[in-house]
Amino acid sequence: MEWHSQLIQYLATGITTGAIYALVALGFTIIYNSTEIINFAQGEFVMLGGMIAASLLAMAGMPMWAAIMLAIALATLLGVIFEQLAIRPVKNPSVMNLIIITIGGSILLKGAAMIIWGKDDRPLRSFSSSQPLHIFGAAVTPQSLWVMAGTLVAVILLHFFYEYTITGKALRACAYNKKAARLCGISVERMVLFSFALSAAIGALAGILIAPITFTSYDVGTMLGLKGFCAAIFGGLGSNPGAVLGGLVIGALESLSAGYISSGYKDAVAFLIMLLVLYFRPTGILGKRSEKV
Amino acid sequence: MKRDWSLWAGLAVLIFLLPLFVKSPYYFSVLIFIAIYGMIVLGLTMLMGYAGQISLGHAAFFGLGAYFSSILTLYLHLNPWLAMAAGLVGTIVIAFLLGIPTLKLHGHYLAMATLGLGIVLQIIFKEEVKLTGGPTGLTGIPYLKAFGISFSNDRAYYLLCWIFMLVLLGLSINLVHSRTGRALRAISQNQVAAGTLGISVNWLKLMVFALSAGYASIAGSLYAHYLAFVNPSPFGFMVSVKLVAMVVIGGSASLWGALLGTALLVSLPEFLTRLQDYEMVIYGAILILVMVFAPRGLTGIAAKIFDLLRGRTRGENAQAA
Amino acid sequence: MLKLHEISKSFGGVHALEGVSFELKRGEILGLIGPNGAGKTTLFNVISGILPTDRGKVELEGKNITGFASHLIARKGIFRTFQNLAIFDEMTVLENLLVGNHLLGRAGVFAAFFKTPWERKEEARIRSRALGLLKDIGLADSTNHPARSLPFGKLRMLELGRALCPNPRLLLLDEPAAGLNQRETEELAGFLAGLRQKEITMIVIEHDMSLVMELSDRVVVLDQGRKIAEGAPREIQQNKAVLTAYLGEEDWIKTLDKTHA
Numbered sequence: 106m107e108w109h110s111q112l113i114q115y116l117a118t119g120i121t122t123g124a125i126y127a128l129v130a131l132g133f134t135i136i137y138n139s140t141e142i143i144n145f146a147q148g149e150f151v152m153l154g155g156m157i158a159a160s161l162l163a164m165a166g167m168p169m170w171a172a173i174m175l176a177i178a179l180a181t182l183l184g185v186i187f188e189q190l191a192i193r194p195v196k197n198p199s200v201m202n203l204i205i206i207t208i209g210g211s212i213l214l215k216g217a218a219m220i221i222w223g224k225d226d227r228p229l230r231s232f233s234s235s236q237p238l239h240i241f242g243a244a245v246t247p248q249s250l251w252v253m254a255g256t257l258v259a260v261i262l263l264h265f266f267y268e269y270t271i272t273g274k275a276l277r278a279c280a281y282n283k284k285a286a287r288l289c290g291i292s293v294e295r296m297v298l299f300s301f302a303l304s305a306a307i308g309a310l311a312g313i314l315i316a317p318i319t320f321t322s323y324d325v326g327t328m329l330g331l332k333g334f335c336a337a338i339f340g341g342l343g344s345n346p347g348a349v350l351g352g353l354v355i356g357a358l359e360s361l362s363a364g365y366i367s368s369g370y371k372d373a374v375a376f377l378i379m380l381l382v383l384y385f386r387p388t389g390i391l392g393k394r395s396e397k398v
Numbered sequence: 399m400k401r402d403w404s405l406w407a408g409l410a411v412l413i414f415l416l417p418l419f420v421k422s423p424y425y426f427s428v429l430i431f432i433a434i435y436g437m438i439v440l441g442l443t444m445l446m447g448y449a450g451q452i453s454l455g456h457a458a459f460f461g462l463g464a465y466f467s468s469i470l471t472l473y474l475h476l477n478p479w480l481a482m483a484a485g486l487v488g489t490i491v492i493a494f495l496l497g498i499p500t501l502k503l504h505g506h507y508l509a510m511a512t513l514g515l516g517i518v519l520q521i522i523f524k525e526e527v528k529l530t531g532g533p534t535g536l537t538g539i540p541y542l543k544a545f546g547i548s549f550s551n552d553r554a555y556y557l558l559c560w561i562f563m564l565v566l567l568g569l570s571i572n573l574v575h576s577r578t579g580r581a582l583r584a585i586s587q588n589q590v591a592a593g594t595l596g597i598s599v600n601w602l603k604l605m606v607f608a609l610s611a612g613y614a615s616i617a618g619s620l621y622a623h624y625l626a627f628v629n630p631s632p633f634g635f636m637v638s639v640k641l642v643a644m645v646v647i648g649g650s651a652s653l654w655g656a657l658l659g660t661a662l663l664v665s666l667p668e669f670l671t672r673l674q675d676y677e678m679v680i681y682g683a684i685l686i687l688v689m690v691f692a693p694r695g696l697t698g699i700a701a702k703i704f705d706l707l708r709g710r711t712r713g714e715n716a717q718a719a
Numbered sequence: 720m721l722k723l724h725e726i727s728k729s730f731g732g733v734h735a736l737e738g739v740s741f742e743l744k745r746g747e748i749l750g751l752i753g754p755n756g757a758g759k760t761t762l763f764n765v766i767s768g769i770l771p772t773d774r775g776k777v778e779l780e781g782k783n784i785t786g787f788a789s790h791l792i793a794r795k796g797i798f799r800t801f802q803n804l805a806i807f808d809e810m811t812v813l814e815n816l817l818v819g820n821h822l823l824g825r826a827g828v829f830a831a832f833f834k835t836p837w838e839r840k841e842e843a844r845i846r847s848r849a850l851g852l853l854k855d856i857g858l859a860d861s862t863n864h865p866a867r868s869l870p871f872g873k874l875r876m877l878e879l880g881r882a883l884c885p886n887p888r889l890l891l892l893d894e895p896a897a898g899l900n901q902r903e904t905e906e907l908a909g910f911l912a913g914l915r916q917k918e919i920t921m922i923v924i925e926h927d928m929s930l931v932m933e934l935s936d937r938v939v940v941l942d943q944g945r946k947i948a949e950g951a952p953r954e955i956q957q958n959k960a961v962l963t964a965y966l967g968e969e970d971w972i973k974t975l976d977k978t979h980a
Contacts, residue, residue, distance in 0.1 A: 143506045191686050195693075200505040201452055202689050205646055208639055209685025216678025327635070331517070338510060369525040376514040383511045384499040569832045576831035576838060577817075577824045577845065584807055584818045591805035594767050596793035596822035596885070605828055651809075 110242030115364040116357060117240070121249040121318070123356020124256035125151075126375075128311035129333025130340065130348035131263065132304035138280035138343050139293075139300040145207040146187065147308055148330015149214035153180045154309025155321035156218060159227040169232065177309045183214075184305025188298055211330065218323040229316035252314045259310060260349055267345070276300065280343065328372065335379035341392020350391065354378075399575040405654060406567060413560045417553055426552035428668055430624060433559035434617045436660040437566055439644045440653060441613025444570060446642070447650030448579065449606045450586025451501065452509040454638050455516020459611040461523055461633030462489045463618025468536045468628050469529060478542050482619040486612050493611030494604055501603045516638050523630035535629025542623045549623070559620055566613060570653050582606055583651075643681070647688050649697030658696050720745040720920060721889060725775035726765055727944075728758075735761040737944040738775070743889075746918040748911075750925065750935030750952070754964055757941040759924045760802055763891050767799050768792040779889070794822060796888030800878045800895060802924075808867040812858055815866055815877055816849035819884030823848065849884065856880040856910070872903040879910070890914075890921045896930055904930065932956065940964070 129151055136144045158176035161167050191210050195202060232251045237244040267273040278286040279296045287293050311329075312321065319325070336355045340347020355375045363371040382389060420426065438460055445451050466485030470476040476484070500511045523530050530536065542549045542558065549555050573579050584592040585599055593599050622628050640663060648659025667677055692699050721743040728736040736758045743749050751759050764770040766777055768789035777785045779795055787795075807815050824841035831838055853859050856876045861869060869877065875895060882890060895911075896904045908930055914921070915934070925931045931938065932952040940948040940955060942964040948955055955961055 143510075191690070194690050198689075199693075200509070201446070201646070201650070202693055204452065204454075204506070204509055205642065206686055206689045208642075209682045209689065211682070212639070212678050213682025213686065216676065216680075216682055219678060220675055331513070331635070334510065335514070338507075342506075367525075370521060373518050373521040376517050380511060380514045380518070383503060383507055383514070387503060387507055572834045573828070573831045576834070577821060577826065577842060578828055578831040580810075580814060580818050581821055583810060583814075584821075587807045587809050588805050590769060590789070591801065591807070592818070593789035594769070594793055594799055594805075595819055595881070596790050597818075598790045609828070 107242055111364070113241050114243035114245075115360045117243055117245045117249060119357035119360030120353060121252050121356070122315075122360065123353040124252050125311045125315045125329065125352070126333050126336045126356050127349040127352025128256055128259060128307050128314075129329055130336035130352045131260070131345060132308045132311075133334055133337040134340075134343060134345055134348045135276075135304045135307070136300045137337070139276055139296050140192075142192065142203050143207065143334070143342075144301070144304065145204065145330065145334075146211035146214060147304060147333060148326035148328070149211045149218075150180050150184060150305040150308030150326075151312035151315075151329050151333075152218060152321065152323065152326030153183060153214065154312030155229060155316035155325070156222055156227060156312075156323070157309075158313045159229045159316065159321060160222070162230060169230070173313055176313055177306050180309030180312075181302050181306045184301045184308075185298060187214075187305075188301035192297070192301070193294075211326070215323060215326060218326075222323055224323060226320040226322045227316075228320055229313070231317040235317075246318065248314075248317045252318070255310065255314045259307060260345075263307075263345065272299065332372075332375040335375040338379050338389055339382050341389025344389065344391045347389055347391035351389070399571070402571045402575070402653070406564070406571060409567075410564055413557070413564065417557070423552040426556040428665055430552065430556050430559050432661050432664045433556075433563045434621050434624070435641070435644065435664055436657055437563055437617040437620075438614040438641055439648070439656045439660045440563075440566055440570055441610030442641055443645050443648070443650060443653060443656040444573070444582070445606050445610040446645050447652065447655070448574065448586065449582040449603060451603055451607065452505075452512065452642075453607070453610070454509050454513035454635070454642060455519070456512075456610070456614055456641050457633045457635070457637035458516040458519035459489055459493060459614035460618045460621070460637070461519065461628075461630065462492065462611075463615030464622040464628045464633070465523065465530055465536075465618075466615070467619035467622045468539050471540050472536060472538065478540060478619075478623060479544070482616065485619050486615050489615035489618075490608045490612045494608040497604045497607040501600070501607060513635065513638070517635055520630055520634045523633060531629070533630060535627060537627045539622050539626045539628065541626070555624055559624075562616060562620065566616070567653065567657075574653060578602070640681075643685055647684065647695050649695030649700075651694075652697040655695055655697035662696075720747075720780055721766075722778040723762075723766070723775070724778070726762065726772050726777065727774040728761055728765060728770060728772055734944050736765070736772075739941065739944070739946050740775075741939050741946060741949060743920060743922065745920050747920055747936045748915055748934055749922045750931040750938040751922055751941065752925065752928075752931055752938060752955075753941035753947075756943070757964075758944040759941055760893055761944075762941070763799060763893055763922075763924065766792070767797060767891060793885075796885075797891065798882040798885065798887040798889075799891035800875075800882050800893055802893040802897065804874055804878060806866050806874055806878055806881075808865070810866055811863050812861045812866055812869065812877060813849060813853065813863060815881050816852055816884055817845055819852075819881035820845040820849055822885045852880050852884055856883075872899050875899060875903075875907070876910075879907075883914075888920065890919055892921060892923045892925075894924050894926065896925060896927045908933065 129147060132147045132150070133144060136142055154176055157179050158172050161172040161175055162169065187210055191206050195206065231248045233247045235246060235248070237246050267277055275286065275291045276296055276299065278289065278291055279293055283293055332355065333352065336351030337348050339355060340349070340351030355378055358378065359371055359374045362374050438456060442453065442456050445453055463485045466488050467478065467481045470481035470484055471478050496515055500508065500515065503511050524533055547554060549558050581592065581597045581602055584597060585602060589599055644659035644663050645656060646659070647662060648657065649655030670677060670680065688695060724740050726736050726739045739762060753759055761770065765772045768787050768791065771786050776783060779797070784792060784795060807818060823845050826838040826841050853862060856879065858873060858877060866877065879895060896907055899907060904927060911934055923931065923934065935952055938950065938952050938955045939946060940961050947960045947964060948958045
């Protein structure tokens with residue numbers, strides 16, 4: 106293959122996975138913004154999205170779009186339940202408590218998934234055809250384009266939501282100053298609930314988009330969640346554009362290093378980037394400088 | 399302090415009497431694992447519970463100890479005890495160096511940095527095949543020998559591990575009840591104030607981090623010589639999480655909590671062998687339930703019960719003051 | 720003994736401190752006053768090594784201590800209390816004082832691990848000093864009670880006691896009377912007067928004017944990060960700039976009338 110085709114190939118793969126990381130990172134950022142909680146269970150919602158969609162599709166007569174919508178809805182519901190049962194009841198949580206609770210939640214969801222669906226990989230049909238397209242000599246599957254498009258749409262919708270709707274502005278208010286938001290009549294509790302729901306939905310979307318490419322199984326959530334977290338840190342916890350940037354950068358770098366350097370250390374790339382950011386610029390590339398680290 | 403030493407003595411007696419009543423190698427095996435993980439959790443408790451620093455990557459130090467021992471005894475034919483000591487020093491140095499930039503972080507950021515370090519280290523274990531044997535690992539690790547006894551059966555190894563545990567526990571009890579131990583607790587409660595009282599906060603954080611890595615390293619060496627085989631899988635994120643769970647469930651600010659938490663979480667899967675599929679669900683549920691209902695863990699509950707029995711409540715304390 | 724020269728500190732666009740300079744003689748008690756936001760606590764944070772200064776120097780007995788980390792400042796004998804109380808809540812009253820005596824010992828980790836005789840001796844010394852101090856501050860009854868069970872007034876005393884543990888050369892008190900009622904404030908004043916007898920050098924930030932005027936040998940006034948006055952308590956009370964800072968332009972005339980009436 107020509108060197109430029111190879112480069113484009115790697116970039117295409119990188120941006121595709123990067124888009125998924127971006128969505129996962131957005132899920133972290135949304136919750137972090139309104140609660141300062143890092144939701145370690147985020148990755149599991151990604152997994153659930155794909156798994157539920159795959160199960161629904163296996164049911165006779167279920168059209169693709171219905172399965173997707175329903176899967177997202179169910180995952181969102183689970184996100185709500187998770188917040189109510191695991192987050193809300195905790196009084197005076199310390200950082201350690203919250204980390205452990207969300208980790209516990211992630212293990213629980215993963216274990217439940219394993220019981221319900223077993224350990225096998227589940228295929229999810231591509232949204233359109235699975236014939237690769239050839240762009241500048243690189244083979245790109247249509248599903249990759251779906252992933253990029255889906256992510257782009259989600260990011261744009263999110264942007265409009267935050268800028269132009271009352272709820273969105275209320276969420277931003279909570280991010281800036283919870284007490285002040287409360288004094289303005291915003292129900293912080295409801296905003297927290299909403300953040301978890303929104304995060305779960307975005308996570309589920311990510312899982313559904315990527316499942317046709319990488320297959321889905323009960324344990325895909327862990328790594329995706331962790332790498333999405335690396336992306337969020339890279340961009341700056343609390344910054345939505347940062348999350349998207351982080352996802353794309355990490356996805357691209359991961360793919361490029363796997364192609365040009367070593368594929369064994371591929372998984373380490375995201376974490377090494379995160380460590381570098383934490384050591385040299387902990388608030389992230391686009392994060393608020395003043396944040397206490 | 400006296401109470402801790404009495405408990406220690408009681409534990410020592412129990413350890414030595416147990417083999418008179420227990421014969422099955424299976425039980426010894428479980429007890430060996432409780433000792434091994436218990437050592438790591440002991441160190442981690444000093445780091446998390448006493449100094450207030452979170453680590454989500456401690457399984458990596460466990461792995462470093464195991465790999466140091468394995469590689470040095472297999473390739474360099476070093477005496478296993480020397481290898482263990484070398485591994486201890488090596489791990490402490492590595493932890494110290496990694497700790498310098500890492501411990502400048504707090505809260506979530508510290509947690510994520512330790513998580514990242516742990517994952518990267520495990521990937522190194524998997525990828526450096528020539529050194530570590532890669533995913534298949536290393537086999538044929540020699541047994542530990544001393545005074546002519548080869549520690550190759552479970553009963554002997556049980557005693558060996560628990561002797562190590564008793565020693566480490568004793569050292570920890572001393573540390574916790576010393577000026578340094580108080581300084582660590584001060585750091586976890588108010589780092590700024592601690593600094594203004596002359597406590598070298600950065601140095602102590604590094605020191606306890608390296609120390610806890612050292613404990614994990616010894617555990618790793620014992621692990622390697624027990625199984626005579628190591629591969630990367632016991633040294634990953636999930637195990638680091640389980641270690642943190644053991645700290646927290648026992649009650650993070652208590653050395654005895656460390657032992658309790660370990661004993662509980664190591665033996666639990668053994669009791670639930672029939673429910674093996676449910677292990678993850680139960681684990682996750684336990685973590686959530688303990689954090690929601692008993693954030694101070696088992697020792698917190700024990701302390702509350704103790705207070706109730708003594709008739710002392712917070713209100714009475716306030717009145718007396 | 721202490722010399723501050725052109726201390727300046729900004730946070731983003733806010734000039735918390737701007738060219739603050741003054742000197743302090745040994746055994747002196749300096750009152751540091753000024754309206755809220757004047758930068759008094761920031762100044763303490765700079766001196767005690769919690770915040771670095773952007774410019775300027777801090778000298779202790781002629782030696783430069785600018786930018787030293789807080790534990791090194793403590794080693795030089797400078798100790799402080801905090802405006803919002805920095806008690807170790809999860810420790811007992813005695814343990815708080817034991818930590819206060821941290822610098823009395825030098826045994827490190829290994830000595831602690833093996834409980835060497837050296838460590839034991841140091842620990843005994845730390846303990847006896849702490850118990851002694853406990854009596855001095857009147858909290859001997861609560862020795863083993865958790866610190867958080869103490870009422871607010873006693874917590875202030877505890878923090879003061881903790882800062883006194885290591886025989887400080889210089890004591891920085893940040894609003895020691897804040898939140899105390901009349902009786903507690905009088906007890907505090909008495910205690911501080913006792914300290915003055917022992918010739919402990921102090922800088923005291925306070926809003927309670929009568930306490931400041933009664934206690935201080937000299938007063939420095941800050942407003943919006945700048946030093947606007949310095950002198951004996953009597954002079955400061957009548958200083959135009961000071962009254963303006965606190966009361967606003969017109970009201971100082973009324974106050975002056977009152978004091979002359």
